[in-house]
Amino acid sequence: MTASAAPEPILPESDFAPDADGIGDIDETTELVFPARQTLLKRLSDVVCLPETRVNAxxxxxxxxxLVEMLREAQKGERLKVSRRLSRLSEVPHSLVRLLITDEPDIARCLIEDCDSLSDTDLLYCVRNGTAHHHRLLAQRKHIGPVICEAIADTGDAEAVESLLRNRQSTLSQAAIxxxxAMSQNEPGLVPLIIxxxxxxxxxxxxxxxxxxxxxxxxxxxxxAVNREVMQDAAADVFAMAAKEGWNDALSRKALQFIERRQRNREAIKKSPFDSLEDAIKDAASRGMTRHTAEEISYMSGLKPSTGAKILRDxxxxxxxxxxxxxGLKKADLRNLWRALRRPAEKDGDTHPDLARVLLAYDMLAVDxxxxxxxxxNWSLSSALTHVMIRAIARGESFDMDELSVPQRTAMLAFSQDLKA
Structure with a gap:
């Protein structure tokens, strides 16, 4: 390219003509008009837009x-025109992207929404350096990968997370989910989107x-509510091995307790003052649920008292x-448990709607x-919830979630409101 030859326009001249596409919020009457500046911005944009056969890297x-140095002090309308022009390119210099993608939302929108060539590093830069408005625009972008989704979710902006969940072209990482x-606990509107x-x-x-x-x-x-047949088949011979070792390995014992078919705790039933789990529930239905009875029901059901309490308080x-x-309890036992908790069983001579809903849930579930x-x-709400964590949650202390196991995070979420109450 010679110094005297002006670059051939690659994109329409209309990009630098007065706005006619309905993108408002820019009052041209308040901006000074410098024809030489506008021409120079357009020409420099032309050079950036040239194919590799015309200009080297x-x-x-x-x-x-x-162009970046000029745009730093250019007027809003001028920056918008450059952003709109660059959004159509298959390759945009990173220096320009980073300047414009974190500019005012009206300017950044052109690149965020329309520029398919932006890399994940460009988008991450926008997440880290943009505003909540930028995050919400990013969350609506087509084909967002898990890394960007996770970064947007980590901002904690509920509107951005809602947009991510609504965006069917986004791919959420497990961490983003x-x-x-966690946010849905205080933002109930997210629940139907997450599911x-x-x-x-x-x-x-x-x-x-x-x-x-x-x-x-x-x-x-x-x-x-999946079954455990595959795990049970895979670990069928391990139970005998663990029993031969006297169940001394706590790690394998906890895992096998999750896998085994039997739910009720036979040892707890032997030690209980009640003859059976059904008997304990029947006694509670007549006398009312006490803390002692609730603990006995939990133990006989193979649960820790903290898990049992969570279920009974639900x-x-x-x-x-x-x-x-x-x-393995019957519907009659479920009705007794309902009465033991002093919940209404009838309404206008029929089964109370709340009890009917719970009975329907009972019918739809298979035992396994x-x-x-x-x-x-029980695994996540009891074994993972240590006394240290209980005290920390009650005090409102923060945790590094990445350092916690899945059951620990589950326990924190499920019990946080209970412990703070």
Whole structure:
């Protein structure tokens, strides 16, 4: 290219003509008009837009650097025109991208929404250096990968996370899903969006169960209450090996407790003042549920008292259906448990709607699938919740979530409101 030859325009001249495309918020009457500046900005943009056959990488980079310096002090309308022009390119210099993608939202929007050539490093730069408005624009971008989704979720902006969940062309990482689930505890509007995501896994669904409405709970129990046949077949001979070792290895013992078919704790039943789990529930139905009876029911059901208390306190009641189906209790026992908690069983001569809903949950569950849910709750809500964590949650202390295991994060979410109450 010679110094006297002006670059051939690659894109339409209309990019630098007065706005006619409806992109408002820029009052041209308040901006000074410098024809030479506008022409120079257009020409430099032309050079940046030239194909590799016309300009090499170094020339393009130097031109981009000069354009960046001009744009730093250019007027808003001028920056918008350059951003709009560059958004159509298959390759945009990073220096220009980083300047414009974190500019005012009206200017950044052109690149965020329309520029397909932006790299993940460009988008991450926007997440880290942009505003909440930028995050929300990014969350609506087509084809967002898991790394960017995770970075947007980590901003904690509920509107951006909602946009991510609504965006069917986004791919959420497990960490992003966990952030959304944690936020949904205080942002209930996120729950129906999360449950529709294909990336949602049982660990997150089981903890979200506790603050979900009846419809979402049914979805969780039908979609995520999986059986353990594969695990049971794989570990069939390990039970005898562990018994021969005297069950001395706590690590394998906990895992086998999750896998085994039997739910009720025979040793606890032998030591209990009640003859059976059914007898304990019947006694509670007549006398009322006491802390002692609740603990006995938990122990006989193969649960830790903290898990049992969580289920018995559950306002929706579907947790009771899971407990009863998993332990082989009948519908009559579920009704007794309902009465023991002094919940209304009838309304206008018919079964109370709340009890009817819980009975429906009981009917839809298979025993083995109910056991999977119940054991996951017990595993995550008891074994992972140490005394140190309990004190820390009660005091409102923060944790590095990346340092916590999945069950520890589950326990923190499920018990945080209970412990702070």
């Amino acid at each position: 170094f020339e393009r980079a130097v031109t981009a650097d000069l 966990e952030v959304a689930v 529709k995501r294909l990336e949602l896994r049982p660990s997150s669904a089981y903890v979200m169960f506790w603050w979900s409405d009846a419809d979402v709970r049914r979805t969780i129990l039908s979609r995520f 306002r929706g009641g579907e947790g009771l259906a899971v407990l009863c189906k998993a332990t 699938r109910a056991q999977t849910v119940l054991r996951y709750w």
